[in-house]
Structures are given as structure tokens and as C-alpha cells.
Amino acid sequence: QQQVKQSPQSLIVQKGGISIINCAYENTAFDYFPWYQQFPGKGPALLIAIRPDVSEKKEGRFTISFNKSAKQFSLHIMDSQPGDSATYFCAASRGSSNTGKLIFGQGTTLQVKP
Amino acid sequence: GAGVSQSPRYKVAKRGQDVALRCDPISGHVSLFWYQQALGQGPEFLTYFQNEAQLDKSGLPSDRFFAERPEGSVSTLKIQRTQQEDSAVYLCASSSVETTGSYEQYFGPGTRLTVT
Numbered sequence: 449q450q451q452v453k454q455s456p457q458s459l460i461v462q463k464g465g466i467s468i469i470n471c472a473y474e475n476t477a478f479d480y481f482p483w484y485q486q487f488p489g490k491g492p493a494l495l496i497a498i499r500p501d502v503s504e505k506k507e508g509r510f511t512i513s514f515n516k517s518a519k520q521f522s523l524h525i526m527d528s529q530p531g532d533s534a535t536y537f538c539a540a541s542r543g544s545s546n547t548g549k550l551i552f553g554q555g556t557t558l559q560v561k562p
Numbered sequence: 563g564a565g566v567s568q569s570p571r572y573k574v575a576k577r578g579q580d581v582a583l584r585c586d587p588i589s590g591h592v593s594l595f596w597y598q599q600a601l602g603q604g605p606e607f608l609t610y611f612q613n614e615a616q617l618d619k620s621g622l623p624s625d626r627f628f629a630e631r632p633e634g635s636v637s638t639l640k641i642q643r644t645q646q647e648d649s650a651v652y653l654c655a656s657s658s659v660e661t662t663g664s665y666e667q668y669f670g671p672g673t674r675l676t677v678t
Contacts, residue, residue, distance in 0.1 A: 455602075466644030480665045491566070491653055491669035514634065537604050541665055547618040548657065548665045549595060 450477055452540050454553025461560050466488075467525040469556045471538035475520065478540040483512065483523045486535045496523070524553070528560045566590070566670035568654050574676045575644045583639045583673045587656030594637050596629055597653040605653055628657060644677045651675070669671060 454471045461467045473481075479500055479523035486545040498505045498512040498521065505512045511524040525532055535557050567586040567625035575581050587594050590591035593614050598621075608627065610618040622629070626645075633638040641648055651674050655667040 482666070484669075489671070491655075491671045493665055494668065499667065512563075539604075547595075547610040548593070548667075549610055549618065550597075550605070550667060551606040552606070554604070555604050 451551045452538060452553045454538050454556060456556060457554070458557045459559070462559055463528065463529045463530060463558075463560065465522070465528050467506050467528045467532070467558055467560070468522060469536055469538070469558070470519045470520065471533075471553050472518075472520045472541075473551075475538050475540070475542065476519065477542045478551075480548075481521050482513065482539050483510075483535045484507060484539065484552075486537065486555075502545045525558075528558075530560045530562050532559050533558055565569075565588060566656050566668055568670040568673050570673060571671060572674050572676075574678060577631065577644060577677055578637060579644050580640065580642045581644055581675060583637070583641075583675070584638045584650050585654030585670060586630075587637070587654070588658070589635075591656035591658045592634070593657040594631060595655040595657070596637070596639050597655065597669075598623075599651040599653055599672065601622075601650070608639070608652075621676075638675055644675075646677050649675055649677045 482497035483495045485495045486492045509526045514521045538553040571582045575662045594611040597607040598610040607621040611631040626642045628640045651672040653672045657667045
């Protein structure tokens with residue numbers, strides 16, 4: 449059972465453009481939603497995260513928008529740069545559980561063209 | 563400071579061999595997670611430790627997979643009688659539940675296991 453669905457699978461954006469990646473979740477008990485960035489041969493690196501008590505969080509060029517009623521959240525990368533080319537994963541976890549294990553989406557491969 | 567480290571970075575095993583993968587978490591982090599990442603997929607949870615206690619092993623795919631963290635720091639993931647379907651990147655992550663109460667998990671670079 450796939451609890452976090454991510455789209456699109458791949459994305460090509462011109463330098464300076466906005467990259468948008470979407471995720472939808474099923475379990476309403478999830479209360480922590482991070483985004484990870486992964487470069488080839490590296491482990492995932494935490495980019496930004498949000499909790500359901502806020503609808504938006506911004507850190508630099510990266511913004512998470514969260515829609516609790518629709519059970520959806522998205523990552524917006526403003527002024528996309530070639531160095532942003534990587535695979536992005538959304539994830540969710542249920543903090544009230546005793547593990548906090550992350551459930552990941554399938555990933556989005558972003559290519560930013562110069 | 564030092565991040566999560568894993569060794570070896572690459573491991574080639576013949577089908578049927580046993581392998582052991584090591585994870586050194588961030589110093590002081592009480593929580594440690596193992597994930598399996600198949601090619602082109604998102605990481606999938608395997609098991610979780612809080613200090614030396616293995617509190618969740620629901621993601622281990624079979625009884626050939628075994629993990630331990632005897633002193634609450636370094637962890638080892640062991641796979642017995644490896645099969646081709648075990649080929650994947652094995653990721654370790656650690657988290658501190660004592661600082662902010664949040665759930666940030668910091669990942670190591672992973673061990674790429676190839677079973678031939």
C-alpha cells in the first residue's frame with residue numbers, strides 16, 4: 449500500500465523558473481512532512497519540513513505549501529538553478545508512533561537547464 | 563561536526579554469501595533507522611532502534627535480515643544467504659529526539675550492495 453504518492457516522476461525546468469513537485473498522502477495521522485534532496489551516489493539530505501499546523505513554510509528559495517483538508521503538500525523551488533538538478537523525495541511520518549519512521553514518495557528527478 | 567557514516571560504501575556479494583553493513587550515527591543521537599532503497603525508488607523503512615533497543619523491525623523483508631545496536635551507538639545490518647533481490651542501497655539515518663522534539667532524520671551516504 450503506497451501511502452505517499454508523488455508527482456511528477458520527472459521534471460525539466462529552465463534556469464530561473466519555478467519547479468513544483470506534488471505529494472498526496474492517505475494517513476491522516478501523519479504529522480510531519482519533510483522533503484529530501486538526493487544527488488547520485490549520496491544519501492538523502494533534509495531540505496525543508498512542515499507540520500500540519502501551518503499552511504506554508506519558506507526557507508530561502510524553497511517553499512512547502514500544505515493543504516490539510518486535501519491531504520496534499522507541495523515543494524516549490526523558486527529561481528531554479530542547474531545545481532538544483534537532483535532527485536527530490538517527499539515523506540511523511542506519524543510522530544505519535546514510537547518510531548517516527550518515514551514513508552517516502554517515489555521521487556521526482558529534476559533537471560534544470562542552463 | 564561529523565555526519566552519519568556507513569561502511570563499506572560498495573559491497574559485491576555472491577548469491578548465498580552473508581554480508582554485514584555498518585552504520586556510525588551522529589554522536590549522541592539516540593534514534594537510528596535503516597532503510598532500503600531500490601534503484602529509482604524512494605527509501606523504504608527496515609528497522610528502528612532507540613539506543614540499544616530495537617523497537618520496530620516491521621520492515622525487514624525476511625528472517626535473513628538481522629540488525630543490532632548492542633551499545634546504543636554503532637549499528638550493523640546483517641543479511642544472511644544473500645539473494646539477487648537484496649541488491650539495493652542500504653541507508654542508515656539517525657535522529658535526536660532530545661533536542662527539539664522534532665523528527666529530523668539525517669542520512670548517511672549508503673552502502674550499495676550488489677548480489678551476483
